[in-house]
Amino acid sequence: MMKTRIPLLICFVAGTFMAVQYFIPAFLPYYDRVNDYIQIVYAFSIVLGLASVIQRHTHRVQRRGPEKRRHKDWIYSLCALAGLTVMLLAGFIEGRGEGTLFQNLFNAILLPVQATMFALLAFYLASAAFRAFRTRSVDATVLLLAAVVVMIGRLDDGATLGIPKLSRWILDNPNLVAKRAILLGVGLGMASTALKVVVGIERSYLGSSKE
Amino acid sequence: MDIATLLQKMLKLDRRIIYTLVFVGVVLPFYLAWPPIRIEVSREVEDAFRIIDAIPPNSTPLLLSFDYDPASAAELTPMAVAALHHCFEREIRVLVISLQYTGLGAGIAADVVPRIAAEHGRVKNVDWAFLGFQPNAMVAMLQMGEDIKRTFPVDYYGTPVDSIPLMESIQNYDQIPAVLTLASTAVGEFWAIYPGSRYGLTVLGGLTAVYVADIQPFYQSGQIKGILGGLKGAAEYEQRIGRPGDDMNGMRSQKVIHYLIILFIALGNVAYLLARRRQA
Numbered sequence: 001m002m003k004t005r006i007p008l009l010i011c012f013v014a015g016t017f018m019a020v021q022y023f024i025p026a027f028l029p030y031y032d033r034v035n036d037y038i039q040i041v042y043a044f045s046i047v048l049g050l051a052s053v054i055q056r057h058t059h060r061v062q063r064r065g066p067e068k069r070r071h072k073d074w075i076y077s078l079c080a081l082a083g084l085t086v087m088l089l090a091g092f093i094e095g096r097g098e099g100t101l102f103q104n105l106f107n108a109i110l111l112p113v114q115a116t117m118f119a120l121l122a123f124y125l126a127s128a129a130f131r132a133f134r135t136r137s138v139d140a141t142v143l144l145l146a147a148v149v150v151m152i153g154r155l156d157d158g159a160t161l162g163i164p165k166l167s168r169w170i171l172d173n174p175n176l177v178a179k180r181a182i183l184l185g186v187g188l189g190m191a192s193t194a195l196k197v198v199v200g201i202e203r204s205y206l207g208s209s210k211e
Numbered sequence: 212m213d214i215a216t217l218l219q220k221m222l223k224l225d226r227r228i229i230y231t232l233v234f235v236g237v238v239l240p241f242y243l244a245w246p247p248i249r250i251e252v253s254r255e256v257e258d259a260f261r262i263i264d265a266i267p268p269n270s271t272p273l274l275l276s277f278d279y280d281p282a283s284a285a286e287l288t289p290m291a292v293a294a295l296h297h298c299f300e301r302e303i304r305v306l307v308i309s310l311q312y313t314g315l316g317a318g319i320a321a322d323v324v325p326r327i328a329a330e331h332g333r334v335k336n337v338d339w340a341f342l343g344f345q346p347n348a349m350v351a352m353l354q355m356g357e358d359i360k361r362t363f364p365v366d367y368y369g370t371p372v373d374s375i376p377l378m379e380s381i382q383n384y385d386q387i388p389a390v391l392t393l394a395s396t397a398v399g400e401f402w403a404i405y406p407g408s409r410y411g412l413t414v415l416g417g418l419t420a421v422y423v424a425d426i427q428p429f430y431q432s433g434q435i436k437g438i439l440g441g442l443k444g445a446a447e448y449e450q451r452i453g454r455p456g457d458d459m460n461g462m463r464s465q466k467v468i469h470y471l472i473i474l475f476i477a478l479g480n481v482a483y484l485l486a487r488r489r490q491a
Contacts, residue, residue, distance in 0.1 A: 022409075028357070035354045042347040097368050098325055106318040111281040114315075118282035122468060126233045127226045130475035134483050148476065151469050154420070154443055156249040171427055179428045 008200045015198030057081050146170055215489060221482040229475065236471050240463035248446075248462045250455070255430060256447040259391070259415045259437025263297060266388045272304035272339075272377065274390040275324075276402070277316035278348070283395035283419050284319060289445035289458045290417040291323050291393055297452045299331035299338070304377060306387070307341040308363070310348035310398055317344035321367060336370070340377045343367035348398045349405060356384050356410040389413040389436075395422060403434040417444065 018034065021027040057077035063070050071077065090102040097103065135141040152158040153167020196202035240246070252260075266273055275294065279287045298305050307324050309316035320341060328339050342363035345351035354362040359381060360372045372378050380386060384406055392402045392414065399416050403426075406412040413436050416426055420441025429435040439448050442465055446458040 032354070032357050032361075035350050035357075038350045039345075039347060039354070042350070046346065095369065096321065098321070103318065103321055106315075107322055110315070110318070111284065114281035115284055119285070122237065123230045123233050126468070126472050126475055127229045129472045130224065130229060130479045133476050133479065135480050144476065144480075148473055151473060154441070155466055155469055156251070157466075159249075159251070171424060172431065175424055176428055176431060179425065183428060 004203070004206055007206055008203070012198055012200065015194065019198075053084070054081070146174075214485075218482050218486045218489070221478065222486060232471060233468060236467040237464045240467055241460045244460070244463070246463055246466055248459055248466065250443075250446050250450045250462075252447045252451050253440075253444075255438035255440065256444055256451060257437075259417075259439055260297075260448065260451045262389050262413060262415060262436055263294065263303070263391070264301065266298075266301075266303045268302035269304065269338075271381070271386050271388050272306040273298055274387045275305050275307045276390060276392045276394075276398075277307065277309040277320040278311045278392050278394040278396070278398040279319070279419075280311055280313055280315040280395070281319065285461065286419050286442050286445070287393045287395065287417060288319065288323060289442065289456070289461070290439050290448060291320075292327060293445055293448045293452060293454065293456070293458075294391055294417070295324065295327040296331075296454055297448075299328060299333045300452070302333075302338070305339040306377065306381070307339065309344045310351055311344075311394075311396070312346065312348065312398070314344040314346070316393075317367060336366075336375045336377055338377070340375050341367045342372065349401050352401060352405045353409070356406055356412075359383055384410040384412045387412060389415055391415045391417055393417040395419040399426060400429065403429045407434050415439075420444075 014034070017027070017030070021031045057080050060071035060074050060077035061081065087102065087105060090100070090105060094100045094102060133144055133147075135144060149163060150167045150170055152161075153164045153170075158164050158167070193202060197205065263273060273294075275291070277291065295305065297303075305324070307320050309320055311317075324339060324341055325335070328335065333339055342359075343366055345362060351362055360378060363372055365371050366375060390402060390406065390412055392399050394402075394416065395418070399418055399422065402412075402414045402416075407414045414434065415437045416430075416435050417439040418426055418441070420443070423438060423440040423444075426435060426438060430438050439445060442458060442461050446455070446462050449455050449458055
């Protein structure tokens with residue numbers, strides 16, 4: 001019984017406090033402290049994440065089972081562990097300032113690798129545009145026309161045809177209306193879910209709804 | 212070759228041909244300086260420019276938040292560079308932070324900010340400071356609303372923030388005239404929702420083009436006062452501050468690829484519709 005009641009009580013007190021503190025300036029010092037607590041809990045989650053990454057990849061690198069075989073992708077796990085260790089050591093030993101090993105590794109490896117991965121999207125996008133963007137229905141045709149107008153609206157040549165105005169109209173009206181509706185829906189959904197969690201109706205975060 | 216075979220071939224165009232065309236379309240404009248680009252400054256960029264330009268020199272700093280990772284660097288780093296040139300030329304102080312959830316934005320800031328500051332002879336910790344990265348952006352933003360020094364006790368380089376001259380007169384958002392968030396994720400939205408509404412902070416967004424549509428409602432409602440959208444936004448800002456730069460080549464590539472994608476969509480649909488008509 002205590003296993004669920006105490007977490008429910010903590011959740012109720014914390015949730016109610018964060019809801020009312022906005023309206024009561026006297027709660028400000030406590031509000032600051034709660035924010036500090038949240039950051040401390042968050043820091044633990046980073047430690048947990050790091051431990052999980054190390055554990056998962058170490059398992060893959062180790063020879064396991066009766067046949068003492070490694071995971072088929074063990075070499076990638078070894079790379080991940082090596083990268084993690086080198087960056088940690090570089091950061092702790094030399095610091096992170098200009099010209100340090102840490103910053104040079106970041107600039108020379110991580111930055112171009114991530115940028116390259118993202119740049120591949122342009123190739124897939126062009127291929128997908130050719131294969132999938134078809135006028136199969138009225139809805140798809142409207143979507144296609146809107147996409148083309150907004151795309152041309154980003155180009156300087158479109159100005160002669162008045163397309164940037166049309167593109168802005170699409171962004172400022174249909175797009176805005178849909179976005180607002182989604183935002184309002186999400187906001188109301190979040191508020192109602194938060195209320196259900198605070199008052200103890202929604203208990204799935206405890207792992208089980210049974211006492 | 213009859214039309215039916217041609218249509219079949221078009222519909223089954225090898226993706227390697229498409230990839231090659233995209234590659235050529237991206238690379239060639241960098242060498243040929245073609246096609247020509249004409250930049251007109253949009254209302255959103257003009258609004259952002261005016262707000263930054265109105266910050267008094269050697270006074271309270273612009274808060275510049277690197278809320279993106281290297282994947283978005285091609286679009287957002289040019290904005291950071293343009294904004295820094297603008298500020299340093301006008302002797303506007305800059306306070307740099309990073310709240311991007313993986314912390315990689317801090318690495319980009321550590322590379323970009325000292326380089327641009329050195330070009331203008333601006334002094335670290337006096338004219339600009341880099342406070343580093345804080346995880347959990349939402350809570351960090353709220354903490355900064357009460358006390359920035361408590362949120363960032365030491366800067367990125369390990370210097371206690373209390374000993375940084377730029378930070379002497381800064382307590383919280385009351386001493387920050389505006390924040391420019393360079394964002395590719397919901398962190399940009401958080402700036403409008405939390406510090407913007409709770410503390411009345413003026414929020415400007417430097418955003419990836421794909422994210423602009425998400426943020427547009429916040430601009431129309433006045434919660435975000437100015438937007439630099441994608442590479443085009445960066446080029447417009449450069450144009451506005453009178454420093455057209457390397458973005459022009461990026462814009463040329465982007466223009467070619469946009470036309471190429473439109474051409475692919477048109478070709479794909481023509482082939483599809485003709486094939487459907489023949490089947491009927």
